[in-house]
Amino acid sequence: MSCSPFDVKDYFFGELSPQDRRTVDLHLTACPKCQEELDALNLTQNALLMVRDEEPPSRIAFVSDKVFEPRWYQSLWNSGPKMAFASSALLAAAILVHGFELNRPVAQVMKAPQPAITEAEVATRVEAAVQKAVAESEARQAAKLQQVAQQQKKMEVDYKMQMLQVADAYRMLRRMIPPSYRAAANFVPGEGQ
Amino acid sequence: MIFREVEDRDLIAKARRGDVESYNLLISRWDRRIFNYLLRLVKDREDARDLAQDVFLKAYQNLNKLEDPSKFSPWLYRIAHNEAYSLLRRNRPETEMGEERVQSIPGRRMLPMEVGLAVSTALARLTEDQREAVVLKIYEGFKFEEMAEILETPVSTVKSRLYTALDLLKESLAPIQLRGVE
Numbered sequence: 218m219s220c221s222p223f224d225v226k227d228y229f230f231g232e233l234s235p236q237d238r239r240t241v242d243l244h245l246t247a248c249p250k251c252q253e254e255l256d257a258l259n260l261t262q263n264a265l266l267m268v269r270d271e272e273p274p275s276r277i278a279f280v281s282d283k284v285f286e287p288r289w290y291q292s293l294w295n296s297g298p299k300m301a302f303a304s305s306a307l308l309a310a311a312i313l314v315h316g317f318e319l320n321r322p323v324a325q326v327m328k329a330p331q332p333a334i335t336e337a338e339v340a341t342r343v344e345a346a347v348q349k350a351v352a353e354s355e356a357r358q359a360a361k362l363q364q365v366a367q368q369q370k371k372m373e374v375d376y377k378m379q380m381l382q383v384a385d386a387y388r389m390l391r392r393m394i395p396p397s398y399r400a401a402a403n404f405v406p407g408e409g410q
Numbered sequence: 411m412i413f414r415e416v417e418d419r420d421l422i423a424k425a426r427r428g429d430v431e432s433y434n435l436l437i438s439r440w441d442r443r444i445f446n447y448l449l450r451l452v453k454d455r456e457d458a459r460d461l462a463q464d465v466f467l468k469a470y471q472n473l474n475k476l477e478d479p480s481k482f483s484p485w486l487y488r489i490a491h492n493e494a495y496s497l498l499r500r501n502r503p504e505t506e507m508g509e510e511r512v513q514s515i516p517g518r519r520m521l522p523m524e525v526g527l528a529v530s531t532a533l534a535r536l537t538e539d540q541r542e543a544v545v546l547k548i549y550e551g552f553k554f555e556e557m558a559e560i561l562e563t564p565v566s567t568v569k570s571r572l573y574t575a576l577d578l579l580k581e582s583l584a585p586i587q588l589r590g591v592e
Binding site: 224227257260266267270272274277 | 437441442443445446449455456458459462463466525526528529530533544547548549553554569572573576579580583
């Protein structure tokens with residue numbers, strides 16, 4: 218049994234804090250018994266470490282090696298024809314199930330007799346459908362024409378407004394320009410000579 | 411060590427994305443250590459090789475379950491531990507420890523081969539748990555916390571197993587220590 222304040226084995230394996238380690242260091246200088254225990258631990262470890270690691274008898278198989286390859290059933294499942302195989306199996310199962318279903322007695326459902334449709338009724342229905350389509354088409358056309366007329370009217374109003382603005386601007390400019398410049402601007406060579 | 415750890419983490423990330431070559435590189439870094447760890451537990455080269463193969467296959471299949479890639483090493487050893495103990499449980503009657511003792515021949519220093527045999531004999535006299543504690547600490551250099559993680563036992567239990575084993579080994583290996591090695 219160690220008389221050290223901390224376990225000498227903990228000290229040996231470096232599991233003590235630096236402070237605790239210093240305490241044991243100090244203790245070892247004054248305690249031959251603990252020093253002897255520490256020496257014995259060293260010798261035991263050295264003896265154990267004399268047995269070196271061995272090389273594996275053969276290379277450990279890697280993922281890409283055969284041992285890591287998927288099993289036969291995984292390969293089959295992952296292979297190209299797997300879908301064909303699965304489809305065939307499903308189809309066979311469906312045929313079997315259908316075969317069993319066919320043997321079952323099927324309840325007969327009595328259908329109510331449908332009234333016969335005459336040619337006159339067919340012609341009336343076609344006429345009605347045509348008239349309806351024509352009416353719808355005309356309505357669409359009228360709506361478009363109205364829309365175009367509105368757009369044209371708006372453009373005319375805009376144009377008139379712009380022309381009025383231009384005329385105003387011209388009059389304002391003429392008022393701002395002095396008369397002598399206006400006379401020069403109106404001067405035409407050869408006139409009034 | 412830190413640089414190596416970062417590299418391992420990088421390889422794990424790549425392997426997780428399906429890069430087989432990265433996993434191959436990872437294996438090449440650890441196969442020798444895992445093989446020797448298993449060899450010291452099961453004491454048979456062929457068994458150790460087969461187990462190592464299984465360990466790396468299981469590790470590959472479960473790589474996505476590794477939460478913290480920086481703990482790859484204890485995680486890998488945990489898988490190896492489970493594989494080894496599965497085998498040991500199956501073969502238990504055959505792997506009962508012998509009663510051989512390290513023989514001392516007075517007046518001659520021991521050859522390295524004899525030391526190897528003596529150490530193997532001394533290790534074989536330990537219980538499986540004690541032997542594994544010695545292997546993880548002395549040969550693999552794990553901290554007590556990591557050992558506790560690998561063995562899924564408290565640190566106090568790990569220390570107890572190791573320290574008892576060392577006391578037994580100290581006694582068994584005393585002849586070597588007294589006579590030295592040639």
